[in-house]
Amino acid sequence: MKKICVILLGILCLLAGGCSKKSFWEQKEVRLIINAKLEEAKDDEPTKESDYQISQELNAALNDLKGGISEFFKFEYDIDVSKKLEKMAIRVFSQKVSGDGFTGGYTEKGKSYININECIFTDYPEYIISSYLHETMHYIGFISENQTMIDDGMAEYMAAKVASFIGITYLPSECYSYYTLIAEQLCAVNEEYLVKAYLTKKDFDVCEHIEETLKNVNQSCLKVDSIGDHLNLMVETLGKDYGNYSYGMAFEAQEIVACYCRQFSPSKEQIEKIRSSYFVEDFEEVKIKEVEGGYIII
Numbered sequence: 001m002k003k004i005c006v007i008l009l010g011i012l013c014l015l016a017g018g019c020s021k022k023s024f025w026e027q028k029e030v031r032l033i034i035n036a037k038l039e040e041a042k043d044d045e046p047t048k049e050s051d052y053q054i055s056q057e058l059n060a061a062l063n064d065l066k067g068g069i070s071e072f073f074k075f076e077y078d079i080d081v082s083k084k085l086e087k088m089a090i091r092v093f094s095q096k097v098s099g100d101g102f103t104g105g106y107t108e109k110g111k112s113y114i115n116i117n118e119c120i121f122t123d124y125p126e127y128i129i130s131s132y133l134h135e136t137m138h139y140i141g142f143i144s145e146n147q148t149m150i151d152d153g154m155a156e157y158m159a160a161k162v163a164s165f166i167g168i169t170y171l172p173s174e175c176y177s178y179y180t181l182i183a184e185q186l187c188a189v190n191e192e193y194l195v196k197a198y199l200t201k202k203d204f205d206v207c208e209h210i211e212e213t214l215k216n217v218n219q220s221c222l223k224v225d226s227i228g229d230h231l232n233l234m235v236e237t238l239g240k241d242y243g244n245y246s247y248g249m250a251f252e253a254q255e256i257v258a259c260y261c262r263q264f265s266p267s268k269e270q271i272e273k274i275r276s277s278y279f280v281e282d283f284e285e286v287k288i289k290e291v292e293g294g295y296i297i298i
Protein backbone atom coordinates (compact mmCIF):
# COMPACT_ATOMS: atom_id res chain seq x y z
CA MET A 1 0.00 0.00 0.00
CA LYS A 2 1.18 3.47 -0.71
CA LYS A 3 2.58 5.46 2.11
CA ILE A 4 1.80 9.07 2.11
CA CYS A 5 2.89 12.06 3.98
CA VAL A 6 0.92 15.14 4.29
CA ILE A 7 1.70 18.74 3.89
CA LEU A 8 -0.98 20.94 5.21
CA LEU A 9 -1.11 24.22 3.52
CA GLY A 10 -3.79 25.58 5.69
CA ILE A 11 -6.92 24.58 7.28
CA LEU A 12 -9.94 26.38 7.18
CA CYS A 13 -13.11 25.40 8.12
CA LEU A 14 -16.12 26.93 8.20
CA LEU A 15 -19.16 27.85 8.06
CA ALA A 16 -22.08 27.58 8.84
CA GLY A 17 -24.53 26.56 10.92
CA GLY A 18 -27.16 28.57 10.04
CA CYS A 19 -27.17 29.31 6.48
CA SER A 20 -29.56 26.71 5.29
CA LYS A 21 -32.96 25.92 6.66
CA LYS A 22 -33.26 22.76 4.60
CA SER A 23 -32.96 19.44 6.34
CA PHE A 24 -29.65 17.63 6.18
CA TRP A 25 -30.84 15.31 3.41
CA GLU A 26 -32.21 18.14 1.26
CA GLN A 27 -29.13 20.30 1.25
CA LYS A 28 -27.49 20.87 -2.09
CA GLU A 29 -24.15 22.09 -0.83
CA VAL A 30 -20.92 20.35 -0.03
CA ARG A 31 -18.78 21.87 2.70
CA LEU A 32 -15.13 21.56 1.84
CA ILE A 33 -12.87 23.11 4.38
CA ILE A 34 -9.40 21.68 4.09
CA ASN A 35 -6.70 22.88 1.79
CA ALA A 36 -4.19 20.08 1.93
CA LYS A 37 -1.76 18.39 -0.34
CA LEU A 38 -0.47 14.87 0.04
CA GLU A 39 2.81 13.72 -1.24
CA GLU A 40 3.37 10.14 -2.09
CA ALA A 41 6.32 8.50 -0.52
CA LYS A 42 8.14 5.73 -2.31
CA ASP A 43 6.23 2.54 -2.82
CA ASP A 44 6.80 -0.37 -0.52
CA GLU A 45 9.76 -2.57 -1.19
CA PRO A 46 9.56 -4.35 -4.49
CA THR A 47 8.15 -7.81 -4.37
CA LYS A 48 9.72 -10.90 -5.81
CA GLU A 49 8.57 -14.31 -6.88
CA SER A 50 8.33 -16.76 -4.05
CA ASP A 51 9.50 -20.36 -4.07
CA TYR A 52 6.43 -21.28 -2.11
CA GLN A 53 4.21 -23.73 -3.97
CA ILE A 54 0.50 -23.90 -3.29
CA SER A 55 -0.52 -27.50 -2.82
CA GLN A 56 -2.70 -29.00 -5.53
CA GLU A 57 -5.38 -29.55 -2.96
CA LEU A 58 -5.48 -25.90 -1.89
CA ASN A 59 -5.28 -24.71 -5.47
CA ALA A 60 -8.26 -26.89 -6.36
CA ALA A 61 -10.20 -25.62 -3.34
CA LEU A 62 -9.57 -21.99 -4.31
CA ASN A 63 -10.46 -22.71 -7.94
CA ASP A 64 -13.73 -24.18 -6.73
CA LEU A 65 -14.67 -20.80 -5.32
CA LYS A 66 -14.77 -19.38 -8.85
CA GLY A 67 -18.06 -21.14 -9.52
CA GLY A 68 -19.71 -19.54 -6.50
CA ILE A 69 -18.33 -16.12 -7.39
CA SER A 70 -19.70 -16.39 -10.94
CA GLU A 71 -23.06 -17.55 -9.66
CA PHE A 72 -23.26 -14.61 -7.27
CA PHE A 73 -22.69 -11.95 -9.94
CA LYS A 74 -25.05 -13.67 -12.36
CA PHE A 75 -27.74 -13.98 -9.74
CA GLU A 76 -27.38 -10.53 -8.14
CA TYR A 77 -26.46 -8.32 -11.10
CA ASP A 78 -26.90 -10.46 -14.20
CA ILE A 79 -23.23 -10.11 -15.05
CA ASP A 80 -21.18 -13.04 -16.30
CA VAL A 81 -17.65 -13.05 -14.90
CA SER A 82 -17.07 -16.77 -15.44
CA LYS A 83 -14.91 -16.50 -18.57
CA LYS A 84 -12.71 -13.88 -17.03
CA LEU A 85 -12.36 -15.92 -13.85
CA GLU A 86 -11.39 -19.07 -15.73
CA LYS A 87 -8.16 -17.39 -16.80
CA MET A 88 -7.21 -16.14 -13.36
CA ALA A 89 -4.12 -17.62 -11.77
CA ILE A 90 -2.43 -16.99 -8.43
CA ARG A 91 1.09 -15.63 -8.19
CA VAL A 92 2.72 -16.02 -4.81
CA PHE A 93 5.20 -13.33 -3.94
CA SER A 94 7.60 -12.71 -1.15
CA GLN A 95 8.01 -9.44 0.66
CA LYS A 96 9.74 -8.47 3.83
CA VAL A 97 7.07 -7.88 6.44
CA SER A 98 7.72 -5.21 8.99
CA GLY A 99 6.78 -5.52 12.64
CA ASP A 100 3.78 -7.58 13.52
CA GLY A 101 1.75 -6.52 10.56
CA PHE A 102 1.27 -8.68 7.56
CA THR A 103 1.04 -7.65 3.99
CA GLY A 104 -1.83 -8.97 1.99
CA GLY A 105 -2.08 -9.35 -1.72
CA TYR A 106 -2.34 -6.93 -4.57
CA THR A 107 -3.76 -6.90 -8.03
CA GLU A 108 -2.70 -5.02 -11.12
CA LYS A 109 -5.25 -4.04 -13.69
CA GLY A 110 -5.07 -6.09 -16.88
CA LYS A 111 -2.95 -8.94 -15.52
CA SER A 112 -4.12 -12.55 -15.71
CA TYR A 113 -3.25 -13.30 -12.10
CA ILE A 114 -3.67 -12.02 -8.59
CA ASN A 115 -0.72 -11.67 -6.23
CA ILE A 116 -0.83 -13.11 -2.74
CA ASN A 117 1.93 -12.76 -0.18
CA GLU A 118 3.47 -16.08 0.79
CA CYS A 119 3.17 -15.13 4.47
CA ILE A 120 -0.59 -15.58 4.18
CA PHE A 121 -0.07 -19.23 3.26
CA THR A 122 2.68 -19.83 5.80
CA ASP A 123 1.69 -17.64 8.78
CA TYR A 124 -1.96 -16.59 8.40
CA PRO A 125 -3.77 -19.51 6.79
CA GLU A 126 -7.07 -18.32 8.25
CA TYR A 127 -6.84 -15.39 5.81
CA ILE A 128 -6.23 -17.44 2.65
CA ILE A 129 -9.81 -17.51 1.45
CA SER A 130 -10.55 -13.90 2.41
CA SER A 131 -7.40 -12.64 0.77
CA TYR A 132 -8.18 -14.69 -2.34
CA LEU A 133 -11.73 -13.31 -2.51
CA HIS A 134 -10.57 -9.71 -1.99
CA GLU A 135 -7.96 -9.87 -4.75
CA THR A 136 -10.38 -11.70 -7.02
CA MET A 137 -12.83 -8.81 -6.67
CA HIS A 138 -10.11 -6.46 -7.93
CA TYR A 139 -9.29 -8.92 -10.71
CA ILE A 140 -12.82 -9.11 -12.08
CA GLY A 141 -13.06 -5.33 -12.20
CA PHE A 142 -13.27 -3.60 -8.82
CA ILE A 143 -10.25 -1.52 -9.57
CA SER A 144 -10.28 2.05 -10.92
CA GLU A 145 -8.11 3.56 -13.59
CA ASN A 146 -6.33 5.49 -10.85
CA GLN A 147 -6.44 2.90 -8.12
CA THR A 148 -7.97 4.36 -4.99
CA MET A 149 -8.73 3.12 -1.52
CA ILE A 150 -12.41 3.29 -2.42
CA ASP A 151 -11.70 0.35 -4.74
CA ASP A 152 -10.40 -1.54 -1.72
CA GLY A 153 -13.59 -0.67 0.14
CA MET A 154 -15.63 -1.99 -2.79
CA ALA A 155 -13.49 -5.14 -2.97
CA GLU A 156 -14.04 -5.76 0.76
CA TYR A 157 -17.76 -5.03 0.55
CA MET A 158 -18.27 -7.29 -2.47
CA ALA A 159 -16.01 -10.07 -1.16
CA ALA A 160 -18.06 -10.20 2.05
CA LYS A 161 -21.28 -10.41 0.01
CA VAL A 162 -19.85 -13.19 -2.14
CA ALA A 163 -18.73 -15.13 0.95
CA SER A 164 -22.16 -14.79 2.47
CA PHE A 165 -23.75 -15.99 -0.79
CA ILE A 166 -21.47 -19.02 -0.95
CA GLY A 167 -21.94 -19.67 2.75
CA ILE A 168 -18.37 -19.22 3.94
CA THR A 169 -16.82 -16.89 6.50
CA TYR A 170 -15.14 -13.69 5.37
CA LEU A 171 -12.49 -12.14 7.58
CA PRO A 172 -12.32 -8.44 6.76
CA SER A 173 -9.03 -6.65 6.76
CA GLU A 174 -8.91 -4.22 9.67
CA CYS A 175 -6.95 -1.64 7.75
CA TYR A 176 -9.74 -1.32 5.19
CA SER A 177 -12.58 -0.64 7.60
CA TYR A 178 -12.94 3.07 6.72
CA TYR A 179 -12.91 2.32 3.02
CA THR A 180 -15.52 -0.37 3.41
CA LEU A 181 -17.75 2.12 5.21
CA ILE A 182 -17.46 4.44 2.21
CA ALA A 183 -18.38 1.61 -0.16
CA GLU A 184 -21.38 0.70 2.00
CA GLN A 185 -22.68 4.27 1.81
CA LEU A 186 -22.17 4.59 -1.94
CA CYS A 187 -23.86 1.22 -2.46
CA ALA A 188 -26.76 2.13 -0.20
CA VAL A 189 -27.93 4.51 -2.94
CA ASN A 190 -26.35 3.30 -6.19
CA GLU A 191 -25.12 -0.28 -5.87
CA GLU A 192 -26.48 -1.63 -9.14
CA TYR A 193 -24.89 1.13 -11.19
CA LEU A 194 -21.55 1.00 -9.37
CA VAL A 195 -21.20 -2.76 -9.71
CA LYS A 196 -22.06 -2.67 -13.42
CA ALA A 197 -19.77 0.28 -14.06
CA TYR A 198 -16.84 -1.35 -12.27
CA LEU A 199 -17.34 -4.67 -14.00
CA THR A 200 -18.25 -3.57 -17.51
CA LYS A 201 -16.83 -0.09 -18.18
CA LYS A 202 -13.28 -0.38 -19.34
CA ASP A 203 -11.94 2.88 -17.96
CA PHE A 204 -14.23 3.34 -14.98
CA ASP A 205 -12.79 5.50 -12.25
CA VAL A 206 -14.88 5.82 -9.11
CA CYS A 207 -13.54 9.26 -8.16
CA GLU A 208 -14.30 10.60 -11.64
CA HIS A 209 -17.80 9.18 -11.32
CA ILE A 210 -18.28 10.93 -7.97
CA GLU A 211 -16.89 14.12 -9.48
CA GLU A 212 -19.35 13.88 -12.35
CA THR A 213 -22.24 13.19 -9.98
CA LEU A 214 -21.39 16.27 -7.90
CA LYS A 215 -20.55 18.64 -10.74
CA ASN A 216 -23.51 20.94 -10.07
CA VAL A 217 -23.22 20.95 -6.30
CA ASN A 218 -22.48 24.24 -4.61
CA GLN A 219 -19.18 24.28 -2.77
CA SER A 220 -20.25 26.48 0.07
CA CYS A 221 -16.95 26.90 1.86
CA LEU A 222 -13.61 26.26 0.27
CA LYS A 223 -13.62 25.82 -3.50
CA VAL A 224 -11.57 23.02 -5.00
CA ASP A 225 -10.93 22.36 -8.67
CA SER A 226 -11.89 18.72 -8.52
CA ILE A 227 -14.07 17.18 -5.82
CA GLY A 228 -13.07 13.73 -7.07
CA ASP A 229 -9.36 14.41 -6.61
CA HIS A 230 -10.08 16.07 -3.30
CA LEU A 231 -12.00 13.04 -2.08
CA ASN A 232 -9.15 10.80 -3.16
CA LEU A 233 -6.72 12.92 -1.21
CA MET A 234 -8.85 12.84 1.92
CA VAL A 235 -9.58 9.12 1.63
CA GLU A 236 -5.89 8.33 1.37
CA THR A 237 -5.45 9.73 4.86
CA LEU A 238 -8.19 7.67 6.49
CA GLY A 239 -6.86 5.13 8.89
CA LYS A 240 -3.59 6.98 9.20
CA ASP A 241 -2.67 9.22 12.05
CA TYR A 242 -2.27 12.83 11.11
CA GLY A 243 -2.98 14.13 14.58
CA ASN A 244 -5.45 16.97 14.72
CA TYR A 245 -5.89 16.95 10.98
CA SER A 246 -7.15 13.38 10.80
CA TYR A 247 -10.60 14.30 12.04
CA GLY A 248 -10.89 17.13 9.54
CA MET A 249 -9.93 14.88 6.66
CA ALA A 250 -12.30 12.14 7.75
CA PHE A 251 -15.03 14.78 7.99
CA GLU A 252 -14.22 16.02 4.52
CA ALA A 253 -14.40 12.52 3.01
CA GLN A 254 -17.65 11.82 4.84
CA GLU A 255 -19.09 15.15 3.68
CA ILE A 256 -18.41 14.32 0.04
CA VAL A 257 -19.76 10.78 0.37
CA ALA A 258 -22.93 12.04 2.08
CA CYS A 259 -23.34 14.69 -0.61
CA TYR A 260 -23.04 11.96 -3.25
CA CYS A 261 -25.73 9.95 -1.44
CA ARG A 262 -28.02 12.99 -1.27
CA GLN A 263 -28.03 13.25 -5.06
CA PHE A 264 -30.13 10.08 -5.13
CA SER A 265 -32.83 11.40 -2.76
CA PRO A 266 -32.43 8.39 -0.47
CA SER A 267 -35.44 6.78 1.18
CA LYS A 268 -35.68 6.55 4.96
CA GLU A 269 -34.42 3.01 4.80
CA GLN A 270 -31.45 4.03 2.67
CA ILE A 271 -30.67 6.92 5.01
CA GLU A 272 -30.55 4.50 7.92
CA LYS A 273 -28.10 2.33 6.01
CA ILE A 274 -25.92 5.33 5.20
CA ARG A 275 -25.98 6.50 8.81
CA SER A 276 -24.95 3.09 10.06
CA SER A 277 -21.77 3.42 7.99
CA TYR A 278 -20.75 6.95 8.99
CA PHE A 279 -17.12 7.13 10.04
CA VAL A 280 -17.42 10.56 11.67
CA GLU A 281 -19.27 10.57 14.95
CA ASP A 282 -22.39 12.76 15.11
CA PHE A 283 -21.70 13.68 11.51
CA GLU A 284 -24.99 15.40 10.84
CA GLU A 285 -24.49 17.66 13.84
CA VAL A 286 -21.07 18.89 12.76
CA LYS A 287 -21.00 22.66 12.25
CA ILE A 288 -18.45 24.71 10.44
CA LYS A 289 -17.49 28.23 11.32
CA GLU A 290 -15.65 30.80 9.28
CA VAL A 291 -12.64 32.24 11.02
CA GLU A 292 -9.83 34.44 9.88
CA GLY A 293 -7.92 32.60 7.21
CA GLY A 294 -10.35 29.78 6.74
CA TYR A 295 -12.85 27.55 8.45
CA ILE A 296 -12.98 25.43 11.55
CA ILE A 297 -15.16 22.55 12.65
CA ILE A 298 -17.05 23.28 15.85
Ligand SMILES: [Zn+2]
Nearest residue numbers: 134138152155
Ligand atom coordinates in the same frame (compact mmCIF):
# COMPACT_ATOMS: atom_id res chain seq x y z
ZN1 LIG B 1 -7.21 -4.45 -2.33
